[in-house]
Amino acid sequence: MIKIKNLTKKFGNTPILDSIDLTVNRGDRIALIGPNGAGKTTLIRTILGQYMFNGELAVFDKNPRHDRVEILDRIGYVPQLPPPIQMNVAELVKFSAGISRKSSVDAIYQKAAELGLDIGKNVKKPFQKLSGGMKQKLLIALALGRQPDILIMDEPAANLDPQGRQAFLLQLIRSMEKTTMLLSSHRVDEIINLINRIVEMDYGRVVQDERIDQSRFADKMLACRVTLTKNHETAIRMLEDWGFKSVNGGPEFEGSFIGAERLRFLTSISHYANHIQKLNIS
Template sequence: MIRCENLTKSFRRARVLDGIDLDIALGERIALIGSNGAGKTTLIRCLLGEYVHDGKVTIDGHSPRQERAKVLGKIGFVPQLPPPLKMPVAQLIDFSAALSGADPGQIDAISDRLGLPVDTIRTRPFNRLSGGMKQKLLIAIALGRNAKLLIMDEPAANLDPAARKIFFELLAERQHDATMLISSHRIDEVAALVNRVIEMDMGKIVLDDRVADDVSLSGVFACRLVVRRVDAAFAKTLAGWKFTADASGLVWSGEVAGPDRLRFLGTLSRYVALLADLTMSEKVGADQTAR
């Protein structure tokens, strides 16, 4: 699906990509990690055909630079920073769908699933939406185009837990017919989403490894927490994850999307002294869980 051969990119005298060799097959889910300045964004922009470079890049056998329109029709892209577009939402959806011959109604449906009904914002300029609304719409556009390659830069950063769960379910529906390249600064944010990790540093690939793929993207964990005392900050945090407490306020229960389990545990780590008990079980059916 993606092939890079001796990909090199320099800005003036600074070499940002240094001889990248990379093969990514259809259906792989890649975490692209590395610190700021490692070369992640430059690699992505080369894949999108935005930069002239040395070496060779092909996507599905085509050059992103020389056959840009053909290649972009196969890509769904979710940038880390939303573009400052002033066009109305309806116009943006129609334009994005037309580029790949997709049905605008499919984008509308995915946006609705993410909790952003398009009918309520159709006439609003994109740049007047909130950060979370922009992110949901960009995800809906990327997934609604039926792209073979999904390139996502911190895609769930501005999503609430409920929307993240739906986002993971949407990715699960595409995991066998699309390649996913997910860029992030933190491996714990994307570890459960992917089956391969590529780490970059100083323009080179310094790690390329397969990872365990034991929890489905649509998996859900049933959680039960017992706390030593009622705490307002803890209660507010758990409410944000849609957890509910019993009458005593000491026992909390709820569900966490499988790919979000590390993020959830990271959140709980701030309250470790407050926790008396924690159980987390992956649900494997409507009425049973795997312990």
């Protein structure tokens, strides 16, 4: 679906992408990882046809500079930072649905609702006036509503709260069979349960390209019960952010999360290990 050979991109005399070779096949779910300045965002923008380049690059067997409109109709894209869109929410939804053959206003509304965003209550708000999390949810809904063949996301969950992240990951899990994914992230552990391949970049080069087995727990809902040693305010706030509820008003809490988020949950709750009496996940 994407074929790259000896791809080089310079800004001035500085090489940002340096002789990259990469092939993305149908069904690949790639974590594109690496430190700041590794070239991840530049590679994504080049694939999307935003930059001139040297070397060979084909998306759906077409040149993204020459056939950009046709290519972008088959791609869903969520940028790292929300763009300065000068429309209100209703105008943006209508515009996005109108330029995609597979999208519709109803589909975007549904995807947004599944992410916890009620578009109907925000239709008149300027996009720029939305909170960071609301912008991110709307951009994700616009991308998923297109039913893309390739989904490209640059740090897509950066502004989402725990419950929003879980809804977002569940959306990706539901799309896995039909959609090829390229997910850029600083940390592979955040998306490890969604992917089947890791591509690591550094100094504009691909330094690792490895296939991995997908976790069998990724799309499963896991029930969890946590008993605190006492009503620790900060620990309780963390659990409530994850949607947990107190059992009978005591220090015992119940909740659930999808398997794709279990590592993140365990990392979050480990900060309060001294205040946990019992932890059960099933």
